[in-house]
Amino acid sequence: MITLQDVAKRAGVAPITVSRVVNNSGYVALEVRQRVQRAIADLGYVPNTLARSLRSRQTNTLALILTDITNPFFTTVARGVEDAASDAGFMVIFCNTDERESEEEKYLRMLLQKRVDGILLVPARSGAHSLPLIQQQGTAVVVLDRRVENAQVDVVRCDSEEAACELGRLLLSLGHTEIVLLAGPPGVSTSEDRIAGFRRALAEAGMPLRGRILHGEFTQESGYMMAEQVLALTPRPTALFAANNFIAIGAFKALEEQGIRVPEEMALVAFDDIPPSLVIAPFLTVASQPAYAMGQKAVERLLQRLRNEGPEECQEILLPTELILRRSSGEKRA
Amino acid sequence: MITLQDVAKRAGVAPITVSRVVNNSGYVALEVRQRVQRAIADLGYVPNTLARSLRSRQTNTLALILTDITNPFFTTVARGVEDAASDAGFMVIFCNTDERESEEEKYLRMLLQKRVDGILLVPARSGAHSLPLIQQQGTAVVVLDRRVENAQVDVVRCDSEEAACELGRLLLSLGHTEIVLLAGPPGVSTSEDRIAGFRRALAEAGMPLRGRILHGEFTQESGYMMAEQVLALTPRPTALFAANNFIAIGAFKALEEQGIRVPEEMALVAFDDIPPSLVIAPFLTVASQPAYAMGQKAVERLLQRLRNEGPEECQEILLPTELILRRSSGEKRA
DNA sequence: TTGTAAGCGTTATCAC
DNA sequence: GTGATAACGCTTACAA
Numbered sequence: 001m002i003t004l005q006d007v008a009k010r011a012g013v014a015p016i017t018v019s020r021v022v023n024n025s026g027y028v029a030l031e032v033r034q035r036v037q038r039a040i041a042d043l044g045y046v047p048n049t050l051a052r053s054l055r056s057r058q059t060n061t062l063a064l065i066l067t068d069i070t071n072p073f074f075t076t077v078a079r080g081v082e083d084a085a086s087d088a089g090f091m092v093i094f095c096n097t098d099e100r101e102s103e104e105e106k107y108l109r110m111l112l113q114k115r116v117d118g119i120l121l122v123p124a125r126s127g128a129h130s131l132p133l134i135q136q137q138g139t140a141v142v143v144l145d146r147r148v149e150n151a152q153v154d155v156v157r158c159d160s161e162e163a164a165c166e167l168g169r170l171l172l173s174l175g176h177t178e179i180v181l182l183a184g185p186p187g188v189s190t191s192e193d194r195i196a197g198f199r200r201a202l203a204e205a206g207m208p209l210r211g212r213i214l215h216g217e218f219t220q221e222s223g224y225m226m227a228e229q230v231l232a233l234t235p236r237p238t239a240l241f242a243a244n245n246f247i248a249i250g251a252f253k254a255l256e257e258q259g260i261r262v263p264e265e266m267a268l269v270a271f272d273d274i275p276p277s278l279v280i281a282p283f284l285t286v287a288s289q290p291a292y293a294m295g296q297k298a299v300e301r302l303l304q305r306l307r308n309e310g311p312e313e314c315q316e317i318l319l320p321t322e323l324i325l326r327r328s329s330g331e332k333r334a
Numbered sequence: 335m336i337t338l339q340d341v342a343k344r345a346g347v348a349p350i351t352v353s354r355v356v357n358n359s360g361y362v363a364l365e366v367r368q369r370v371q372r373a374i375a376d377l378g379y380v381p382n383t384l385a386r387s388l389r390s391r392q393t394n395t396l397a398l399i400l401t402d403i404t405n406p407f408f409t410t411v412a413r414g415v416e417d418a419a420s421d422a423g424f425m426v427i428f429c430n431t432d433e434r435e436s437e438e439e440k441y442l443r444m445l446l447q448k449r450v451d452g453i454l455l456v457p458a459r460s461g462a463h464s465l466p467l468i469q470q471q472g473t474a475v476v477v478l479d480r481r482v483e484n485a486q487v488d489v490v491r492c493d494s495e496e497a498a499c500e501l502g503r504l505l506l507s508l509g510h511t512e513i514v515l516l517a518g519p520p521g522v523s524t525s526e527d528r529i530a531g532f533r534r535a536l537a538e539a540g541m542p543l544r545g546r547i548l549h550g551e552f553t554q555e556s557g558y559m560m561a562e563q564v565l566a567l568t569p570r571p572t573a574l575f576a577a578n579n580f581i582a583i584g585a586f587k588a589l590e591e592q593g594i595r596v597p598e599e600m601a602l603v604a605f606d607d608i609p610p611s612l613v614i615a616p617f618l619t620v621a622s623q624p625a626y627a628m629g630q631k632a633v634e635r636l637l638q639r640l641r642n643e644g645p646e647e648c649q650e651i652l653l654p655t656e657l658i659l660r661r662s663s664g665e666k667r668a
Numbered sequence: 669t670t671g672t673a674a675g676c677g678t679t680a681t682c683a684c
Numbered sequence: 685g686t687g688a689t690a691a692c693g694c695t696t697a698c699a700a
Contacts, residue, residue, distance in 0.1 A: 001472075003693055014671045019695065027669050046471060049447040050393070051693035054384045054676050061427075061448075069416070072612060075409050082403070082430055091427050091444060093395075096416055110425060113383040114395075137380060138335075220611045245612075252614050277554045278406060278579075278612055280586050337677055348687045353679060361685050385677035388692045672699075677692105684687075 002045045011039040022047055053115065062302065063093040063111045065104060066122040066144075067218075071246065073272045073291050074122070077144065080295025081120060088303055090117070099124050099185065099218070105133070112137050118302040120144050120295075126189040140305040142298045147189035154305070156298040156317045160193035160271070161200070163287040163321040164241075167269050168201025170285070170323070171239045175333030176267060177207065178237040182226040182247050184218045191218075194243050194271060216247065223250025231258055238333070242270040248284055263330025273324060285329035288322045336379045345373040356381055387449065396636065397427040397445045399438060400456040400478075401552075405580065407606045407625050408456070411478065414629025415454060422637055424451070433458050433519065433552070439467070446471050452636040454478050454629075460523040474639040476632045481523035488639070490632040490651045494527035494605070495534070497621040497655040501575060501603050502535025504619070504657070509667030510573040510601060511541065516560040516585055518552045518577045525552075528577050528605060550581065557584025565592055572667070573601035579608055582618055597664025607658060619663035622656045 004022070008015040013032060020026040021036040028036070039045075053059045064081050066074045078094065085092045093116065095107040101124045108130045111119060118140035123131070128148035134141045135153070143155045171179050181198045184191030195213060202209050214229060216222035223242060227250065230237055242248035248270035255266055262268050273288035297317055304310035338356070342349045347366060354360040355370040362370070373379075387393045398415050400408045412428065419426045427450065429441040435458045442464045445453060452474035457465070462482035468475045469487070477489045505513050515532045518525030529547060536543050548563060550556035557576060561584065564571055576582035582604035589600055596602050607622035631651055638644035 001693095005693075015693090016672085016695075017670065020670090023695090025695095029669060032670085044470065046443075046446050048388075048449060048693055050384055050388045050449055051676090052695070054382075054388055054678085054693085055695045057676080059384070068413075069403070070409055070413050070609070070611075072406070072409075075404055075406075078428070079402075079404050079430065082428060086429075091429070091441075091448070093425050094412070094416060094428050095420075095425070096413065107425075109380075112380050114425070115382060115384055136378065249611060249614060256615075274612055275404070277404075277583060278608055279614075280583060280617055281590075283614055335677095339677075349677090350679075350688085351686065354686090357679090359679095363685060366685085382677050385692085386679070388677085388694090389679045391692080670700085673697090675696085676694085680691080681689085682687105683689100684685100 001048075002043045004045070004047070007036065007039045007043060007045050010043060011036045057115075059115050059117055060090050061093060061114070061116045062090050062118045062120065062299070063095065063107075063116045064120045065095045065097060065107055065111075067097050067099045067124065069094060069096055071218075071244075072275050072278060073245065073289065076275060076291035077122075077295040080292035081299050082295075084296045084299035088299070097124050099188070101125055101127075101129055105130050108133055112139060117306055118142070120298050120302060122146060123148055125187045126192070127187065140302055142302045142305070144294060144298045145190065147193070152314050154301050154315050154317070156294055156301060156319070158289045158294070158321045159318050160190050160321075161197040163289075163323070164194040164197025164271070165201045165204075166197075166323055167241060167271070167287050168198045169204070170325075170329060171241065171267060171269060172201060172205050172207075173332075174239075174267065174330065176239040178235060179212065179239040179241055180230050180233075180237045181213045181241045182223055182230075182243060182251055183213055183215050184243045184247070186215055188218075190271075191215075191243055198241060218244045218246055220246045220250035220253075223247030224254045225250075227251035227254035231255075231260070237266070239267040239269070242268065245270055245272040245274055245284075245286070248286075263328050267330040268328040270328075283327050285326045286324050288324050290319050290321075294319055335382075336377045338379070338381070341370065341373045341377055341379050344377060345370045391449075393449050393451055394424050395427060395448070395450045396424050396452045396454065396633070397429065397441075397450045398454045399429045399431060399441055399445075401431050401433045401458065403428060403430055405552075405578075406609050406612060407579065407623065410609060410625035411456075411629040414626035415633050416629075418630045418633035422633070431458050433522070435459055435461075435463055439464050442467055446473060451640055452476070454632050454636060456480060457482055459521045460526070461521065474636055476636045476639070478628060478632045479524065481527070486648050488635050488649050488651070490628055490635060490653070492623045492628070492655045493652050494524050494655075495531040497623075497657070498528040498531025498575075498605070499535045499538075500531075500657055501605070501621050502532045503538070504659075504663060505573045505575065505601060505603060506535060506539050506541075507666075508573075508601065508664060512569060512571040513546065513573040513575055514564050514567075514571045515547045515575045516557060516564075516577060516581050517547055517549050518581070520549055522552075524605075525549075525577055532575060552578045552580055554580045554584035554587075557581035557586075558588045559584075561585035561588035565589075565594070571600070573603070576602065576604040579604055579606040579618075579620070582620075597662050601664040602662040617661050619660045620658050622658050624653050624656075628653055
């Protein structure tokens with residue numbers, strides 16, 4: 001392997017001079033610079049970032065820990081992260097936890113050992129067991145998409161509670177009185193906030209709340225199973241509120257198999273849109289979160305931390321959701 | 335920052351002994367090992383992989399260079415890569431090139447500087463300008479999804495030519511004679527192979543080929559525009575063959591806006607499925623590639639190279655595509 | 669404008 | 685079983 005030393009020898013200068021040319025730092029005479037550059041080209045020298053990072057204590061690498069890149073919401077977040085990081089000269093390591101804290105911790109340890117400059121974390125559980133690990137190590141971190149309890153940390157997310165309340169109000173305004181929320185797992189803030197928002201909408205309307213919430217996972221399979229349970233209820237509800245896109249699609253499949261028409265026999269609304277580029281005929285009424293912008297904003301804040309810019313105190317950056325009305329929520333009931 | 339030295343001092347041993355404990359290498363007396371482990375716990379020591387990698391010449395990091403993680407085909411590939419890599423103790427850096435060779439090269443240089451152990455490359459162009467860069471540096475590489483010209487390299491992909499031929503035959507067997515292929519960009523092997531397969535299907539049927547191929551990008555916008563062009567033709571074609579999923583969806587939107595019913599007035603088939611978890615009502619007839627398995631297999635081969643296992647000569651691993659018949663291809667014409 | 673010397677935190681090598 | 689020493693390839697601090 002060609003090292004900086006080899007280049008220095010070939011160019012007849014000291015190693016540090018080559019370093020200065022490579023990094024465009026400090027003064028180097030034009031003539032010397034050219035000599036060095038020729039030597040670099042001749043030898044095909046590729047700087048070794050490991051050595052540089054060891055000395056400079058910067059890796060120019062960020063990490064994004066999320067639950068599942070396969071969910072288009074997170075795919076889009078990831079793209080926002082990558083673009084923003086790339087613009088700033090950072091590379092990004094991706095980790096899928098599948099909502100498991102054990103995986104989260106495993107990855108975290110590896111990342112800290114790698115001395116990544118910063119971590120973007122979508123915590124598997126709002127307990128956020130792993131946050132202390134990061135902060136104790138002095139690594140910069142921004143939490144994405146979800147709240148965490150009792151933690152001093154920057155967060156970029158949407159107001160799930162408010163958006164869920166709006167979705168709930170929508171269904172109520174359409175005349176539904178028997179609505180069931182197909183929720184995500186307990187202990188995840190987005191799931192809990194969406195439940196709280198739904199509750200608030202019901203409370204505002206003076207409606208009682210019992211047996212109206214099912215707990216599951218943020219997956220299609222879970223949506224399917226929860227919808228099956230709902231269909232066994234009497235009287236049968238007239239509207240479903242899916243806590244995310246996957247749950248909605250799973251629920252729809254269950255309804256379809258039972259021959260229940262959406263929205264005529266069962267209205268359906270959901271959290272998280274599916275990107276228009278993936279959908280032949282947009283159908284779901286959703287509260288859409290600005291996934292790409294979330295990724296961007298989170299990186300922005302993380303870079304501020306790395307550069308000691310921006311406000312010193314921890315911020316909670318709330319991005320707006322958008323209510324998108326489509327066919328699945330149906331018309332006003334008689 | 336706590337270093338291995340600090341731990342050594344605290345435990346009253348030499349640094350190398352701590353190293354042996356951390357890495358489970360060499361002999362360490364049980365009593366000493368426990369003393370060291372206690373010191374590690376007390377101090378909250380986190381090993382520094384940079385230093386280790388500098389010495390050991392291994393980073394336990396792979397890189398995946400693809401065109402756009404936002405395309406569900408690549409999202410799934412990425413998940414397959416991440417899972418397989420993670421199982422083997424490797425982390426993965428992701429890079430989006432948006433089909434641009436300049437981006438590909440930029441990322442590549444950064445990755446080589448980072449001394450990643452191996453690179454998974456979906457080359458932007460079949461010229462694969464950047465392959466020599468990698469190989470010259472002695473870094474392991476596996477090419478994914480696409481062919482490259484004149485290169486000694488392992489490739490994991492599907493047989494686009496054959497699958498495209500089958501899709502073409504399908505349309506012909508349904509009685510279509512005026513079919514237009516909405517292709518991807520020239521210079522990309524998947525695009526060219528799909529054209530070749532389509533041509534072969536026509537040739538087999540003894541049908542002439544003129545004005546039957548439009549070139550565009552692998553994007554929804556491009557699909558939309560190409561479909562608009564098709565609709566201006568007389569006589570109007572009766573079937574469209576989209577070279578990927580995004581093109582198909584863009585084309586469908588153009589057709590819909592013009593009030594043209596699919597498949598009654600225009601049949602539509604495409605390459606690449608959309609994952610069922612994302613689709614309310616599967617509709618497109620497609621040639622589906624096993625994206626997850628492609629990612630897995632590619633990592634498998636890459637790890638073989640890193641470990642000097644497996645066949646020495648370069649392999650082309652072809653994975654089977656699956657023809658999935660749905661509504662969009664329509665019935666046999668009168 | 670250029671160079672010297674030391675050190676970043678680990679592990680390879682060889683010795684005890 | 686354990687340790688001393690050097691080295692990985694680069695940059696920081698200081699000197700000339």
